[in-house]
Amino acid sequence: MPRPKIQRRLGFDPSVYYFKPQGVPMRFLEEVVLLADELEALKLYEVDDLAQTEAAKKMNVSQPTFARILDRANKKIAEAIIHGKAIRITKK
Numbered sequence: 317m318p319r320p321k322i323q324r325r326l327g328f329d330p331s332v333y334y335f336k337p338q339g340v341p342m343r344f345l346e347e348v349v350l351l352a353d354e355l356e357a358l359k360l361y362e363v364d365d366l367a368q369t370e371a372a373k374k375m376n377v378s379q380p381t382f383a384r385i386l387d388r389a390n391k392k393i394a395e396a397i398i399h400g401k402a403i404r405i406t407k408k
Contacts, residue, residue: 333404333405334402334405335402335403336402336403337401337402340400342402345402347401348392348393348395348401348402349404349406350392350405351406352406353375353385354385354388354389354392355405357371357375357389358386358390368383368386
């Protein structure tokens with residue numbers, strides 16, 4: 317049985333929940349789901365320019381966990397850009 321997920325502290329609530337390639341209707345697009353903690357990690361590290369250790373403390377996770385969250389987020393965004401997929405941001 318896997319270990320239960322630790323509650324992450326999220327301080328960012330996006331005003332937009334979808335991104336998609338321009339000129340392609342949503343019905344023709346596959347989508348990639350970006351979780352709220354992945355978006356928070358991207359914001360803290362890339363936008364707020366915090367070190368991973370500092371950002372991990374803000375999210376109430378360890379630095380290795382933060383690094384895994386950030387890696388998942390980067391892979392999902394890269395997949396969406398490379399393959400022309402929509403990005404859906406969830407609150408969970």
